[in-house]
Amino acid sequence: MSNTLTIRKLTKRVVICLAILAAVMCLCCLTGTQKISLEKVFAGPGKTAGENIDYEILIGVRLPRVVLAALVGAALACSGVVLQAVLRNPLADPYILGISSGAGLGVIIAIISGISGTFLGGSPIAISAFAGAIITVWLVWYIGHFTGKSQVTNLLLAGVVVNAFFGAVIMFLTSIAKSEQVYSTIFWLMGNITEKNPPVLWVSAICIFAGIVSLFSICYRLNAMTFGEQEAQGLGIDINKTKLFAFGWTAFITAVAVSLSGLIGFVGLIIPHAVRLVLGPDHRQLLPISAIFGSIFLVAADTLARTIVAPAQLPVGVITAIAGGPFFLALLAGYSRKVGWLK
Amino acid sequence: MSSIIEVKNLSFAYNQESILNDLSFDVTSGQFLTIAGPNGAGKTTLLNLICGILNPAGGFVKIDGCNVKSYSIKKLAQKVAVVRQEFVPPFDFTVEETVMMARAPYLGAFGFESKADEEIAALALEMTETIRFARRPLAHLSGGERQRVFIARALAQNTPILLLDEPTSFLDMKHQTGIYDLLKKLQLEKGKTIVAVTHDINLAAQYCDKVLLLGADNYHIGKPGDVFTTELLEKTFGVRIFAVNFGQEKFFIPSGKLAKPAGPNRTTSFIPDS
Numbered sequence: 001m002s003n004t005l006t007i008r009k010l011t012k013r014v015v016i017c018l019a020i021l022a023a024v025m026c027l028c029c030l031t032g033t034q035k036i037s038l039e040k041v042f043a044g045p046g047k048t049a050g051e052n053i054d055y056e057i058l059i060g061v062r063l064p065r066v067v068l069a070a071l072v073g074a075a076l077a078c079s080g081v082v083l084q085a086v087l088r089n090p091l092a093d094p095y096i097l098g099i100s101s102g103a104g105l106g107v108i109i110a111i112i113s114g115i116s117g118t119f120l121g122g123s124p125i126a127i128s129a130f131a132g133a134i135i136t137v138w139l140v141w142y143i144g145h146f147t148g149k150s151q152v153t154n155l156l157l158a159g160v161v162v163n164a165f166f167g168a169v170i171m172f173l174t175s176i177a178k179s180e181q182v183y184s185t186i187f188w189l190m191g192n193i194t195e196k197n198p199p200v201l202w203v204s205a206i207c208i209f210a211g212i213v214s215l216f217s218i219c220y221r222l223n224a225m226t227f228g229e230q231e232a233q234g235l236g237i238d239i240n241k242t243k244l245f246a247f248g249w250t251a252f253i254t255a256v257a258v259s260l261s262g263l264i265g266f267v268g269l270i271i272p273h274a275v276r277l278v279l280g281p282d283h284r285q286l287l288p289i290s291a292i293f294g295s296i297f298l299v300a301a302d303t304l305a306r307t308i309v310a311p312a313q314l315p316v317g318v319i320t321a322i323a324g325g326p327f328f329l330a331l332l333a334g335y336s337r338k339v340g341w342l343k
Numbered sequence: 344m345s346s347i348i349e350v351k352n353l354s355f356a357y358n359q360e361s362i363l364n365d366l367s368f369d370v371t372s373g374q375f376l377t378i379a380g381p382n383g384a385g386k387t388t389l390l391n392l393i394c395g396i397l398n399p400a401g402g403f404v405k406i407d408g409c410n411v412k413s414y415s416i417k418k419l420a421q422k423v424a425v426v427r428q429e430f431v432p433p434f435d436f437t438v439e440e441t442v443m444m445a446r447a448p449y450l451g452a453f454g455f456e457s458k459a460d461e462e463i464a465a466l467a468l469e470m471t472e473t474i475r476f477a478r479r480p481l482a483h484l485s486g487g488e489r490q491r492v493f494i495a496r497a498l499a500q501n502t503p504i505l506l507l508d509e510p511t512s513f514l515d516m517k518h519q520t521g522i523y524d525l526l527k528k529l530q531l532e533k534g535k536t537i538v539a540v541t542h543d544i545n546l547a548a549q550y551c552d553k554v555l556l557l558g559a560d561n562y563h564i565g566k567p568g569d570v571f572t573t574e575l576l577e578k579t580f581g582v583r584i585f586a587v588n589f590g591q592e593k594f595f596i597p598s599g600k601l602a603k604p605a606g607p608n609r610t611t612s613f614i615p616d617s
Contacts, residue, residue, distance in 0.1 A: 004443060004456065006456075084434075085434075088432065088433055090434070217452060217454075219454060220453070220454025220455075223440075224447055226432040226433065226436075227432050227444075228427075230391075230396055230425075231425075231430065234420060234425040235500070236416055236419070236421070236448030237420075238416045238417075276434065280435070280436075280440070281440075284453070284455070
């Protein structure tokens with residue numbers, strides 16, 4: 001059976017995809033309104049600040065932003081993969097268990113109350129988004145478990161209801177907020193990548209990387225879980241432990257991503273499907289490759305967002321939806337003969 | 344022969360509604376047991392108790408001399424494989440990917456199969472004659488083919504015990520006998536202990552060594568010829584039944600109130616044309 005996935009085959013594919021990611025990141029670093037010469041960049045930062053502008057733009061402004069986009073893209077795509085498997089629902093995305101509305105509510109409360117100060121280099125908006133996301137997921141998990149022991153349907157329903165309720169509260173708060181507060185809230189809700197300082201990047205990179213590796217370790221269990229929970233238990237998998245692990249880590253990395261960049265839609269839904277269409281549903285391959293392509297997609301989308309209407313910038317969420325939707329539909333049409341659940 | 348499955352004074356209830364009450368029987372290693380009975384008598388519940396998914400309200404199930412609940416989920420999956428009524432997942436796994444999942448109870452931290460695992464899966468595909476569509480997605484198979492794939496998966500799990508929940512429902516006659524032939528082959532060639540829940544008592548009787556007839560408030564266990572009698576079946580299922588003798592075997596045909604009358608005698612002897 002030469003068709004089965006082996007570590008060697010997977011490693012080869014991951015390395016190829018990482019090379020593509022590196023190339024895209026380099027390309028996007030060099031793209032922008034300000035022309036940059038590589039020669040000048042390699043000359044180093046120079047003795048005094050402002051001596052080598054090209055270096056400062058590339059290393060100080062563009063690179064952190066590209067890295068940030070890559071991190072967020074990887075986290076969202078991974079969460080999407082795992083949640084689609086655990087909930088056995090192709091429509092699941094990282095926000096399905098209420099993360100989006102919880103984080104949104106946290107952010108609008110932070111903006112309206114005007115609190116200031118930082119924590120681990122994170123702004124009050126980031127911190128409250130993270131807190132709102134985690135609290136909401138916990139709430140949804142609690143309600144879902146309270147109503148039925150292991151029914152994923154209850155969990156999905158709880159997520160939808162909490163999303164709708166918090167959405168209404170967000171609307172209410174927006175309607176009583178001042179106009180400049182409304183503006184920054186809306187920009188955040190549309191998903192917006194901005195420059196962050198290095199400590200924030202380091203902390204989030206470590207969190208997200210730890211999350212992806214942890215989730216990778218349960219991928220073979222996710223394969224069995226798509227066949228149903230009793231089936232999975234028959235194959236020797238502790239479903240409650242696996243579910244808790246999966247929900248915990250996806251909530252965590254999604255919350256980190258959301259606190260960095262707001263609500264970027266589409267990545268967590270379409271990247272897993274696109275990779276699955278091309279490479280098949282084996283999660284041990286789907287998860288790492290989706291993470292890499294989530295990064296590639298978001299890095300490219302963010303580069304578009306900051307150049308397409310330069311010197312102004314678009315929220316990246318607008319680009320992911322506008323570019324991602326048709327791209328995904330085209331892929332779906334091309335591969336639909338291969339996809340069983342569409343029929 | 345030692346008993347590989349031992350069920351003792353087993354009781355189970357869903358929300359105080361008693362399903363199984365004081366059930367005791369055992370299955371020796373390498374035996375083929377059929378569980379039959381009306382809907383709602385608790386056949387699937389019994390299967391779930393044997394494979395540890397449900398907890399008994401009283402009594403116990405022992406596998407290989409140890410209580411089912413004392414096994415870890417992983418260890419139990421190395422003893423018992425279950426084939427359930429077929430479920431096709433929302434994502435398109437191929438036949439070989441599906442069968443390979445059976446190796447999950449034996450995998451290490453990150454869950455990659457070794458060469459040996461691959462060989463075991465390939466053998467299972469070959470034995471169940473599913474190897475010729477190994478690369479096809481599950482959704483593109485017929486019900487009978489898919490059922491064979493799930494049996495292949497249970498086989499690749501390398502367990503001494505195989506539990507099956509209505510393996511032949513929704514299948515045509517050819518595929519029904521195909522599945523039972525396959526199960527018999529696994530019993531005889533691989534020494535598997537097979538426990539199958541079924542509604543098709545005529546077919547099951549031709550293959551199994553032992554029968555558990557599970558009624559709403561009683562049960563009978565024994566050889567097919569002793570348990571499958573017109574009297575016991577009529578009492579358990581609550582329907583009029585005709586028995587037809589054909590050679591050594593006895594076949595049972597249910598007859599509803601409005602069915603065409605089938606002769607004056609309830610037990611007719613069928614004499615084959617010579």
